[in-house]
Amino acid sequence: MSKSPARGFLSAVSRRQDGRHPIRLAASGRTLYQLDISDGEPLLLIDISFGGCQTRTSKFVPPQKMIIDLPILGERRAQVCWVKGKRIGCRFSDPLSRDELRQILEASQAGSSQPQSFD
Numbered sequence: 001m002s003k004s005p006a007r008g009f010l011s012a013v014s015r016r017q018d019g020r021h022p023i024r025l026a027a028s029g030r031t032l033y034q035l036d037i038s039d040g041e042p043l044l045l046i047d048i049s050f051g052g053c054q055t056r057t058s059k060f061v062p063p064q065k066m067i068i069d070l071p072i073l074g075e076r077r078a079q080v081c082w083v084k085g086k087r088i089g090c091r092f093s094d095p096l097s098r099d100e101l102r103q104i105l106e107a108s109q110a111g112s113s114q115p116q117s118f119d
Contacts, residue, residue, distance in 0.1 A: 020047040020054070021101070023108035027055065029068045032077075040069065045108075050101055052078065052091040061088050072107045073100055 023045050030040030043055040053068070063080045068090065070076055078090035096104070 020049050021105055022047050023105065025071050025104070025108050027068055027070055029055070029057070029061070029066050029078075032065050032067065040067075043068065045070070046087070048096075048101070048104060050095045050098075052081070052089065054087060054089050056086050057088060058086065060086075066090070070104060072103050 025045040027043040027045050028040040029043050041057055041059055041061075043057050046054045046056060048054075053070075055068075061080055061083060063083060065077065065079055067075050068078050073096070076096075077093035079093070080088050081091050082089040
């Protein structure tokens, strides 16, 4: 029996162990098959934790491996775990350190990266 999308989403939420921090920062993402980050799509970071992030995008992104270019921190490999409309949930291949998470939260509070809206 195959899993329904809603069941997969609930499963991902129930497995989440890291505390989420709301943020609003512009980022970009690309699949592992795109050669250059300039080929990537703009993303709006909605929340972040040591283990992953939630973003909004203007395009549909199927579950896949991708590279997210995070403000301040640079490129981070991630796996898209769930998709709900224009929102995607990603798990980082290598979790953020405490210092990295602190840096990106401080950047969000300082408004160092003006986000684009994907309404």
